[in-house]
Amino acid sequence: QVQPVESGGGLVQAGDSLALSCRLSERRSDGTRTMGWFRQTPGKEREFLAAIRWLSGITYYSDSVKGRFAISRDRAKNTIALRMNSLKRDDTAVYRCAEFWSSGAPTLATIMDQASYETWGQGTQVTVSS
Numbered sequence: 001q002v003q004p005v006e007s008g009g010g011l012v013q014a015g016d017s018l019a020l021s022c023r024l025s026e027r028r029s030d031g032t033r034t035m036g037w038f039r040q041t042p043g044k045e046r047e048f049l050a051a052i053r054w055l056s057g058i059t060y061y062s063d064s065v066k067g068r069f070a071i072s073r074d075r076a077k078n079t080i081a082l083r084m085n086s087l088k089r090d091d092t093a094v095y096r097c098a099e100f101w102s103s104g105a106p107t108l109a110t111i112m113d114q115a116s117y118e119t120w121g122q123g124t125q126v127t128v129s130s
Contacts, residue, residue, distance in 0.1 A: 002025055002026075002027070002119070003025055003119050003120065003121060003122075004022050004023065004024050004025055004035075004097045004098065004099060004119060004120065004121035005022065005023045005121055005122070006020060006021070006022045006095060006096065006097050006121045006122070006123060006124040007020070007021050007022075007023075007124060008020040008021050008124060009095060009124030009125045009126045010125075010126065010127070011127045011129065012087055012126070012127070012128055012129070013087075013128070013129055013130075014087060014088055014089055014128055014129065014130045015086060015087065016087050016128075017083070017084060017085045017086070017087065018083075018084050018087060018126060019081055019082070019083045019084070020037070020081065020082040020084070020095055020097075020124060020126070021079055021080075021081050022035070022037075022079060022080045022081070022082075022097035022121060023077075023078065023079050024078050024079060024080065024097075024099060025099065025119050026078075027099075027119070029101045030101075030103075031101040031102055031103050031104075032053060032054075032055070032101065032102050032103070032104060032105060032106065033053070033054035033055070033099060033100075033101050034051055034052070034053050034054065034099065034100055034101075034102065034106055034111055034116075035051060035052055035054065035073070035080045035097060035098070035099045036048065036049070036050065036051035036052075036097065036098050036099070036111065036117060037049045037050050037051070037069075037071060037080075037082045037095060037096070037097055037098075038095070038096050038097075038098060038114060039091075039093035039094065039095045039096070039126075040093055040094050040096070040123075041092065041093045041094070046096075046114050047062070047064070047093075048062050048111075048112045048113075048114065049061070049062055049064075049065050049069060049071075049082070049095075050062070050065065050069055050070075050071040050082060051071065051111045051112075052071045052072070052073050052080060053105075053106075054073060054075070057073065059071050060108060060111050060112070062112070065084075068084065068085050068086050069082060069083065069084050069085070070082070070083040070085075071083075080097060082095070082097075084126075087126075087128045088128060089128050089129070089130050090128075091126060091128050092126060092127050092128045093125075093126060094123040094124070094125050094126075095123060095124050095125075095126055096120055096121050096122070096123040096124075097120075097121045098114070098117035098118075098119060098120045098121065099117060099118065099119055100116050100117045100118045100119075101118070102116075
């Protein structure tokens with residue numbers, strides 16, 4: 001498997017919760033591995049949501065989802081998850097997971113920058129209806 005694979009998207013009502021999962025690539029490399037979740041809607045730039053460092057489990061969130069979304073990892077299953085609560089219509093988007101390696105701890109700016117990420121999944125659609 002050369003790229004991550006997302007699952008768990010679907011159609012939900014506003015206020016519902018949904019959990020996305022991402023099976024990570026089999027790539028192994030030296031350095032620090034970081035995984036992130038992004039989302040994109042037509043006509044808008046890809047938006048950083050959350051990230052997690054694989055070994056330490058340190059998490060990072062954008063202000064727009066902090067407190068509503070939670071990222072986690074399962075090292076045994078080589079997966080990460082994004083738990084989304086209190087969903088709104090504005091959360092409708094294609095959600096993609098991605099990963100990158102760095103030598104040493106990446107900065108917050110690096111983590112939030114989509115250009116840092118080396119491999120991407122195809123995405124999973126989340127649609128929130130009112």
